[in-house]
Amino acid sequence: MVDGAWWEPPIAASEVEHLLGALDRQRATFRWKVDGLDTAALHAGLASSDLTLAGLLSHLAFVEDFTSATKLGGGSPGDPWAGLDWDGTDDVSFSVGGDARALYALYDDAVARARQRYADALASGGLDQPAAVSDDDGAHPSLRRLLFDLLEEYARHTGHADLLREAVDGRVGEDPPPGWSPSPSP
Numbered sequence: 001m002v003d004g005a006w007w008e009p010p011i012a013a014s015e016v017e018h019l020l021g022a023l024d025r026q027r028a029t030f031r032w033k034v035d036g037l038d039t040a041a042l043h044a045g046l047a048s049s050d051l052t053l054a055g056l057l058s059h060l061a062f063v064e065d066f067t068s069a070t071k072l073g074g075g076s077p078g079d080p081w082a083g084l085d086w087d088g089t090d091d092v093s094f095s096v097g098g099d100a101r102a103l104y105a106l107y108d109d110a111v112a113r114a115r116q117r118y119a120d121a122l123a124s125g126g127l128d129q130p131a132a133v134s135d136d137d138g139a140h141p142s143l144r145r146l147l148f149d150l151l152e153e154y155a156r157h158t159g160h161a162d163l164l165r166e167a168v169d170g171r172v173g174e175d176p177p178p179g180w181s182p183s184p185s186p
Contacts, residue, residue, distance in 0.1 A: 005178050016122060019147050025175075026154035027111055030060065032176035033161035034107075036183050039100040041168050053164050055094035056157050057103045061110035062093035067150050068114035072121060072143060074132030080106075108182065118147070 007028030009021025034042065034053045042054040065077040076082050084092045096106065121129065121143055130140035141149075165171045 005175065006181075007176065016127060019127070019144070019151070020118070023147060023151050023154065026151060026158055028176060029174070030056075030154055030158045030161055031107070031182050032180060033158060033165045033171070034104075035180075037100060037168065039103075042100050042103060044164075044168050046164065046167055051094070051160060051164065053161060053168070054103055056161050056164070057107045058096040059093045060154070060157060061107040062096075063150065063153055064107075064110040064114040067146055068117035071133040071141075071146055072117065072131045104182070118143075 007025045009025055010017050013021070034057055037053065039054075042057070043052050045052045062077065062081055065081060069075045069077045080096055081093070084096075096103075098106065125143070127142060127144040127147070129143050131143060131146050132140070134140045162172070
C-alpha cells in the first residue's frame with residue numbers, strides 16, 4: 001500500500017498479483033468517480049450522449065457477473081440479469097433501474113462475487129485454465145485473457161465516468177485521495 005492507497009497494485013509481485021492489482025486499481029478509480037452521489041446526479045447525462053453514471057454502475061456490475069459466472073464458469077450471471085429482456089446487445093445492462101443506494105449495492109456486490117469467483121478459479125487452475133466460453137471456432141480463452149479483457153473494459157468506462165462526473169460536480173483526478181473508501185449513497 002502506498003500512502004493509504006489500498007488500491008495501488010504491488011510494486012513487485014507475481015503475475016497474478018499484478019493483474020489483480022491493476023484490475024482493483026481500475027475498480028477503485030471507477031468507484032471513486034461515481035462515489036457519494038444521489039440518484040438524480042447518478043442519472044444526469046450530457047446532451048451528446050445517453051450514457052450516465054447510473055448506467056455505468058449497472059453495466060459494470062453486469063460485466064463483473066457475466067465475465068466471472070458465465071464466461072469463466074459457464075453458469076448464469078444471476079439476478080437481476082437473468083430476468084432482463086435481452087435484445088442481442090449489452091445495451092440493456094446500462095438500464096437497470098434503482099435509486100443510488102440500490103445501484104451502489106448492485107455494483108459493490110457484483111465486484112465481491114467476481115473477486116471470489118476469480119480467487120476460487122485461480123486456486124484451482126491458475127491463469128492458463130480455459131474459460132467456459134468459446135469463440136466460433138471452439139477456442140476457449142484463458143482466465144488470463146478474461147481478466148485482461150475486464151481490465152480493458154474498466155479502463156474504457158472509467159474514462160467515460162471521468163467526463164460524466166466532471167459534468168455533474170467538477171470532480172476530476174486520476175486516483176482517489178489517500179485514505180478514501182467507498183461511501184454509501186447520500
